[in-house]
Amino acid sequence: MHFKLGEVSTIVISSPEIAKEALKTRDPIFADKPESIAAKIMWYDFKDIAFAAYGDYWRQMRKICIVELLSAKNVRSFGSIRSDEISNLLKSIRSSSGSVIDLTTDIFKLTSSITCRAAYGKVCRDRDALIKLMNESLVFTGGFMLADLFPSSKLLNIMSLNKMKLWRMRRKLDVILDDIIDEHKHNLARIRSNEESENITTTRGNGEFGNEDLVDVLLRQQESGELEFPITNDNIKAIIYDMFTAATETSSATIDWVMVELMRNPRVMAKAQSEIRQAFKGGNNNIIIDENQVGKLKYLKLIVKESLRLHPATPLIPRASREDTEINGYFIPAKTKVLVSNFGLGRNPKYFPNPESFRPERFEENGLDFNGSDFEYVPFGAGKRMCPGMTFGLASVEVPLAHMLYHFNWELPKGIKASEMDMIESPGISAPRKQHLHVIATPYI
Template sequence: MEIQLLSFNFIAFFLFISFIINLLLKGWKKSNSLDKQKKLPPSPWKLSFIGHLHHMMGPLPHRSLRNLAQKYGPIMHLKLGEVYTIVISSRQIAKDVLTTHDLAISDRPESIGMKILWYDYTDIGFSPYNDYWRQMRKISIVELLSKKNIRSFDYIRLDETSRLIKSIQSSSGELINLTTKLFSLTSSITSRATFGQIPRDQETLITFVKKGVALAAGFDLADFFPSIKFLKYISWNKFNLVKIRRQLDSILDVIIDEHKDKLATGKIGNGELGGEDIVDVLLRLKESGELGIPITNDNIKAIIFDMFTGGTETSSTLMDWTMAELMRNPHVMAKAQAEIRQAFKGKTTIEESDVGKLKYLKLVIKESMRMHPVIPLLPRACREEFEVGGYIIPMKAKVTVNIWALGRDPEYWDEPESFKPERFENSSVDFLGNNFEYIPFGSGRRICPGMNFAMANTEYPLAQLLYHFNWKLPKGMNPNNMDMIELMGISGMRKNNLYLTATPYHPLVDG
């Protein structure tokens, strides 16, 4: 997540710039000093000043790091500029660092982009490990993302999924961009749960989110050379992110002010059924005076922006990959649809409770997360020095667990490049953070608090899509030739949108 790959042209340009800076910084300390003092994990060869940045020339970081690990071992270190990064691609070492040493690596890596876009790290995902984070995580688990609250959003999922089904039915036989429809679905569900309604500026908000997250995930010299202070002031990324942050403020401030105005009239909450939505909960806690660490409007914006980006992108990306794999594996598609259509046979309305019976669909989703984790690289930052596997992990080093590589390691998985949901049928391996060859939501203190929300927003819509439609690839496209490459960025979404043709399923005719 924090390790971003550079195009060949940018690497060439950066090498030239680094040469110039090197001439200007003759007194710069020797880059090998820490390597000599500490027993660091193995590493590839490096260059003066830029360290191992030249090794990061592939198209995607998780794939390049897997390739390096195959040569240099399951734990290795890279020096990216001035920043030491420990890369872990082993189940046992991942278990050690995420259990025994979980507290030591419970911080998040710092980044100019994350600092700006997530309100000085006052969200939950990127906040450092401190009293504020502990307070807000507790609130998220108890008040915002509890199982009770997630169940209370059932009617929103049903309503928005129904709209999606009708939209696809109206385009019967036409080529549709399923990727954009899934993103629109999850953004609407998340908006209604968080804000009580779909904001007037929904499309603008989505545009700013996509632009901002892409910029925040991008390369910035200042992140790799924190001691060179002037780099922070010449960052073009920073300039653009500040501009987007101001635009986000203009939308989120209006949402918060509208909630305050309605609550001032004596209204209990702004939720669609008269109860509290997530903004209401945060405003209530802010005004209660009961929080150990008082929160501000900026803190509320950080949390709801976290909710919107995470809630929208996680589920839509997972559904997108799952549908793509089903199209590549027609026998899996047929088996999943047979289960769903048998379970829903004779029903005029499908409730969320019905989805619990769909055992094979759950296996399909688990297999999709194994091959295509939404967050391919799990980022942590070291708060104190410790030893693991006979190597020293220095304080302030970034620690990255390659979730994508673990999910495709032949040491842990039979035929890891094949999509085989049945592998989970009689297996105790689950995504709750205890099986370290399979941690799509992370593990330990910083396991994703939105895991249940993401799964609820994935299972029900997928069941409906597979029940109501028969799906086909564009004419002339071979399933074996589908592009299954990820887009570079924070999440591991598909690089290219998924276009499919949907034909309505008629039980009396097709069944």
């Protein structure tokens, strides 16, 4: 479908055949991201990974983040962080046994803490302020500002009230991220001073276990002067804000949607709990489920897949054409905004019979996976711009869910019917559920 968003020519793709053409066959041509004022301001003139233009700088920064944070080996190494934060979550839920809790808020705290500790070496003391800025900036980035729709209008660009608000947000963000960088620099200087006095040459950093975290790595790369594209503090801030927003928002929204669907589908909930409790039979209320065992919970994985079909973490995959091209007989000029509709793909009745129903078993039957090769189903995207944090994100979703379903029985507050739950999404890039999920948790053992 082609339409105009103001002056901006826009293509929406909602069929697997055309999605494959754009995301695989002509992947490099559609490997750019559409520009927006919100992304330009809040992500430091596109110095991050998610919004950076496709090219050598993007490849350089993506490689650093994958090697130092997002590789399968590193994701496994963060297992103790996940276990610690999940334990805190379970204690909090258990202390409110029988009372109504805001599970959405609790899950958000969990995923933000895991991300902060993995990337920054600790829980950010300004986390609440950072979360507020993230939520507001994602709404702006996923929405439509008039100045974005009419880029030729200098008046709209100058007079935009939203643009002024974004710059105020950016100044607040600078204070938080500068504090993280400065504290890392101070600690690294102290560590080096101690190493020199004790004649030790082992590299240590601000990570959980005395190792380097992502900020340490970026600072080391900055000091080395060996990068093809030297990085400043703005580059570092863009990357660490990128990691926080991407990992926190998508993981928490996915867990929240899963729990909402389970509350609406008690058969699926019972089947999932039976699988998990059978697998860890004989455990007690202090059991921490081994992450390697979570990988064997086949039905839980089907549930996550089905939830991502109905509620993809990125409902619209944004791309932009880098040059003139043709797809399916249609001419698409350079700099056209292209949106691949994950929402539409996942609800296509040709590939997903009775698409509005929540039925995890369908993925056992169709064999589809989210590795980017099945274009009927691409919740993490596909091609060169496929989400590099898929492994990190899945671990942050599946492991907490396994614990929550093992340790507690769940029900809605009195007077609330599952069939009447509001399923409307919030505006923004990741479209989490607009209403918070309030539930009552009763310990299983």
